[in-house]
Amino acid sequence: xxxxxxxxxxxxxxxxxxxxxxxxxxxxxxxxxxxxxxxxxxxxxxxxxxxxxxxxxxxxxxxxxxxxxxxxxxxxxxxxxxxxxxxxxxxxxxxxxxxxxxxxxxxxxxxxx
Amino acid sequence: xxxxxxxxxxxxxxxxxxxxxxxxxxxxxxxxxxxxxxxxxxxxxxxxxxxxxxxxxxxxxxxxxxxxxxxxxxxxxxxxxxxxxxxxxxxxxxxxxxxxxxxxxxxx
Numbered sequence: 001x002x003x004x005x006x007x008x009x010x011x012x013x014x015x016x017x018x019x020x021x022x023x024x025x026x027x028x029x030x031x032x033x034x035x036x037x038x039x040x041x042x043x044x045x046x047x048x049x050x051x052x053x054x055x056x057x058x059x060x061x062x063x064x065x066x067x068x069x070x071x072x073x074x075x076x077x078x079x080x081x082x083x084x085x086x087x088x089x090x091x092x093x094x095x096x097x098x099x100x101x102x103x104x105x106x107x108x109x110x111x112x113x
Numbered sequence: 114x115x116x117x118x119x120x121x122x123x124x125x126x127x128x129x130x131x132x133x134x135x136x137x138x139x140x141x142x143x144x145x146x147x148x149x150x151x152x153x154x155x156x157x158x159x160x161x162x163x164x165x166x167x168x169x170x171x172x173x174x175x176x177x178x179x180x181x182x183x184x185x186x187x188x189x190x191x192x193x194x195x196x197x198x199x200x201x202x203x204x205x206x207x208x209x210x211x212x213x214x215x216x217x218x219x220x221x
Contacts, residue, residue, distance in 0.1 A: 001162075031207070033209075042211055042212075042213055042214070043199065043201075043211040045208050045209065045210075048207060048208070050207070055207065056206075056208060059208075089154060091156065092165070093156075098207040098211040099203045099206075100144065100161060100205045101143055101146070101158060101159070101161045101210065102146065102158060102201075102209060103158060104148075104156035104158070106154070106155055107155075107156075108152055109154075
């Protein structure tokens with residue numbers, strides 16, 4: 001099993017540009033989570049999906065952030081337009097069911113200039 | 114929401130030493146996990162331990178749910194144990210809440 005796969009690993013962009021982060025969960029996992037990690041706020045849950053359906057997006061900072069899961073093997077997190085304060089490491093995680101035994105991807109480090 | 118406090122915030126050890134990391138949480142939980150974030154940023158799940166004791170090699174964990182704390186024991190530490198250890202908890206929401214972590218540095 002290749003684990004949770006995220007891309008890109010690093011992204012540097014300019015303020016105002018659209019950013020799309022991608023995640024492929026572990027095959028057979030029904031739950032997918034997007035987390036953001038910063039020095040100031042630690043690890044924060046942004047949104048999670050069960051069976052491809054968004055269950056709770058209360059952690060999404062604002063309307064500039066959106067997430068989709070069109071099928072069981074793919075999810076995206078989009079930021080449009082990006083701002084410097086969005087700079088962080090974005091993690092995707094998946095599990096068989098709910099928040100039990102999360103497996104994290106390697107993360108996408110985003111820098112917005 | 115549930116508050117998660119970890120102690121100590123920083124820990125420096127020499128190779129071969131033992132250590133105990135603590136996680137306190139403010140409310141009852143039905144899910145508790147320990148993670149290790151290595152120096153390259155990868156988050157590794159160490160234990161799923163809402164109650165009881167588990168062991169995996171040199172690492173073991175104990176959760177006393179009734180008293181709202183969990184302990185992670187590292188024995189005979191190695192330089193590869195360096196990184197940040199996170200405790201995360203959840204209760205019936207599927208929203209795993211992370212503590213601020215314990216940063217461990219192991220020197221040869």
